[in-house]
Amino acid sequence: MHPRLLRTFLAVARSRNITRAAEAVHLAQSSVSDQIQSLEAELGTALFTRSKSGLELTPAGLALKPIAEELLRLDGEARAAVLAAAGQTSGALTIGALETIASARLAPWLPGFQASHPDITVRMKVADSGTLLRQLEEGDIDVAFCFDRRDLSNGGADQRFARRTIAAEPLALVAAPGQSAVPRDLA
Known part of the structure; x- marks a missing residue:
């Protein structure tokens, strides 16, 4: 699974909408749809179903979501570690x-x-x-x-x-003149 596909999958999972996901990942709607279809074909199962309130994760999609988040986190850590070791x-x-x-x-x-x-x-x-x-x-x-x-x-x-x-910055209550009844606890 390519990280690009996982990022797109997570954007759709968060927004539950192809249009909003496309905006989030800076792609055309058709590209987002294509990437989701590619990921579903690779995995051999549907990851989303349509409902009145938007796209819903299937049980397979729910299982993939935390793993995709972890894989992308590890991908970022690996890239950063390699660049740091190379002095970049x-x-x-x-x-x-x-x-x-x-x-x-x-x-x-x-x-x-x-x-x-x-x-x-x-x-x-x-x-x-x-x-x-x-x-x-x-x-x-x-x-x-x-x-x-x-x-x-x-x-x-x-x-x-x-x-x-x-x-840390102090927080002060400023009141109009004559408003001496300031509560003791301002939490």
Whole structure:
């Protein structure tokens, strides 16, 4: 199974739509359909069925999805390891960030990074924290710069992601004059 086919398969699995998957992988709809048909022919089984709500994974597609994700992760690691051993760094880095972080923190840093690593293509996606975490989970971005959320429903940090605090900034509540009734706990 070629990594290109697996990337296309995962794009269709995530979007449940050929048109949206084609946009995500920067291909024509017909190319996405052809790649899915090629993968299904190679595996000898259907990976998707059509429903009113879009494309649904078949049991075979559900079985392939986590394996495809792992194969693509290993493919990326293998390429990076070989390039590092050869003393080369190249590839693509997709950074997701909140708009304020992208403009205030990353914009001054990016030119220096690009000058130091000219063979790495950097892409920036700006979105809200929830969207960034979803894109990170789906592999659409490689790293997310967003605000720390310690109030998640499980009572702590999201264990799916490695995380590091890179800056802390004070948060102040500003109220109109005469509004002295500020709650003690602003969490």
